[in-house]
Amino acid sequence: MSKRLQAVRGMNDVLPERAALWQALEAAIREVLAEYGYQEIRLPLIERTELFSRSIGEVTDIVEKEMYTFPDRNGDSLALRPEGTAGCVRACVQHGLLHNQVQRLWYAGSMFRYERPQKGRYRQFYQVGAEAFGLPGPDVDAELILIGARLWRQLGLQSIALQINSLGVPEARSRYRAQLTDYLRSQFDALDGDSRRRLESNPLRVLDSKNPQLQPVLDAAPTMLDSLDQESRRHLDRLCRLLERAGLDYQINPRLVRGLDYYTRTVFEWVTTTLGAQGTVCAGGRYDGLVQQLGGSDTPAVGFAIGLDRMIDMLADQGHPGVATDPTIYVVSAGDEAQMEAQVLAETLRDRLPGLRVEQHCGGGSFKSQLRRADRRGARFAAIVGDREAAEATVTLKDLRADLPQETLSWEALLARLQPTANDVSVKE
Numbered sequence: 001m002s003k004r005l006q007a008v009r010g011m012n013d014v015l016p017e018r019a020a021l022w023q024a025l026e027a028a029i030r031e032v033l034a035e036y037g038y039q040e041i042r043l044p045l046i047e048r049t050e051l052f053s054r055s056i057g058e059v060t061d062i063v064e065k066e067m068y069t070f071p072d073r074n075g076d077s078l079a080l081r082p083e084g085t086a087g088c089v090r091a092c093v094q095h096g097l098l099h100n101q102v103q104r105l106w107y108a109g110s111m112f113r114y115e116r117p118q119k120g121r122y123r124q125f126y127q128v129g130a131e132a133f134g135l136p137g138p139d140v141d142a143e144l145i146l147i148g149a150r151l152w153r154q155l156g157l158q159s160i161a162l163q164i165n166s167l168g169v170p171e172a173r174s175r176y177r178a179q180l181t182d183y184l185r186s187q188f189d190a191l192d193g194d195s196r197r198r199l200e201s202n203p204l205r206v207l208d209s210k211n212p213q214l215q216p217v218l219d220a221a222p223t224m225l226d227s228l229d230q231e232s233r234r235h236l237d238r239l240c241r242l243l244e245r246a247g248l249d250y251q252i253n254p255r256l257v258r259g260l261d262y263y264t265r266t267v268f269e270w271v272t273t274t275l276g277a278q279g280t281v282c283a284g285g286r287y288d289g290l291v292q293q294l295g296g297s298d299t300p301a302v303g304f305a306i307g308l309d310r311m312i313d314m315l316a317d318q319g320h321p322g323v324a325t326d327p328t329i330y331v332v333s334a335g336d337e338a339q340m341e342a343q344v345l346a347e348t349l350r351d352r353l354p355g356l357r358v359e360q361h362c363g364g365g366s367f368k369s370q371l372r373r374a375d376r377r378g379a380r381f382a383a384i385v386g387d388r389e390a391a392e393a394t395v396t397l398k399d400l401r402a403d404l405p406q407e408t409l410s411w412e413a414l415l416a417r418l419q420p421t422a423n424d425v426s427v428k429e
């Protein structure tokens with residue numbers, strides 16, 4: 001036998017049973033985003049490498065260590081997108097979508113990062129991102145946070161907590177950076193190797209360290225909040241008031257710095273304790289300088305991305321059933337004539353009751369084996385077409401989930417019987 005090939009490490013197949021959960025999640029997200037007036041934008045999976053180094057930042061883990069970069073045949077350096085914001089900004093600038101216009105956009109799809117795979121962290125993972133352009137105030141920051149909150153409610157997910165912080169404007173941040181670097185240098189002996197390296201290249205990221213031994217040092221570090229410029233302080237205060245008025249709990253986490261360099265002012269993460277180390281299921285913030293940095297006009301912007309793989313783990317843990325995929329009715333037949341009638345019946349059911357899940361048995365076999373198959377497929381009913389039914393234009397209906405006598409019905413009577421089930425297409429019973 002030839003050698004079997006395996007999927008690339010960190011890149012997962014989603015098998016049909018799980019795909020039902022993905023469909024339910026994606027449908028819920030699409031619905032909520034539409035309710036807030038966000039429009040879909042579809043973006044390429046591959047962009048010029050330069051787009052990511054110029055936006056995410058040269059000295060970030062993503063750009064330094066995690067990008068799938070390769071030369072195109074003409075020598076251009078391309079990369080599989082590690083995130084969606086940069087491509088979204090690139091597309092908006094390229095197509096002139098931001099000239100004195102507000103845009104509320106969303107996108108969905110695979111992102112790629114060469115990280116060490118573990119539960120909740122993969123090399124190909126899925127995000128849905130939402131980005132709002134042209135709105136400078138905290139009102140839209142609050143809107144984006146409320147979208148998340150509504151979605152968790154809709155999906156019945158509890159134990160997702162909101163953390164927010166402000167990174168201020170770039171000038172305030174560079175002042176803070178200098179202050180933090182001085183402090184960390186004074187604590188150099190207590191730092192681990194990773195933090196010592198980051199101290200010079202990206203000191204804010206030291207605050208992100210999960211090393212328990214470092215926590216007392218980090219707890220005592222000066223915080224960005226103390227260095228905030230006045231306007232950013234006002235922005236944060238207003239955002240907090242808006243969240244409170246909306247009845248949302250939040251925690252200000254002065255050590256929330258995010259791993260991408262483009263943020264200004266508001267940053268936030270939705271974190272759950274139920275998934276272990278990889279608990280951030282949604283993250284984002286404001287990036288007022290990025291559009292201009294990528295060649296557009298000065299445009300405020302803010303957004304978030306949801307990590308779908310992690311959301312799926314949460315939904316599965318709490319037993320969410322996903323969208324229904326079991327056939328409502330499974331059509332069986334025996335004999336050439338009956339099989340032809342059965343096919344017409346199946347098509348008629350699909351024509352007249354859109355949304356009804358009708359599976360027709362293919363491949364022949366005895367009634368008994370066909371009915372066994374209907375049962376294994378999880379069908380609610382079996383429609384049986386034998387010689388007698390074919391000749392009379394009737395069908396025998398068998399309820400596979402209740403101990404009731406089977407009935408022979410006209411096709412019209414069958415349609416009437418199935419009518420209430422046809423509309424019940426979204427979620428499994």
Ligand code: HAM
Pocket residue numbers: 082083084085113115120121122123124125126127129130131259260280281282283284285286302303304305306307308309310
């Ligand atoms: P991010 O924090 O890099 O932000 O990613 C957002 C979310 O994607 C994370 O919170 C996590 O749920 C998920 N995620 C990230 N990496 C992985 C991975 N290796 N495996 C599984 N899930 C992962 C961004 O990407 C920004 N573009 C968000 C944003 C949009 N900011 C403004 N607009």
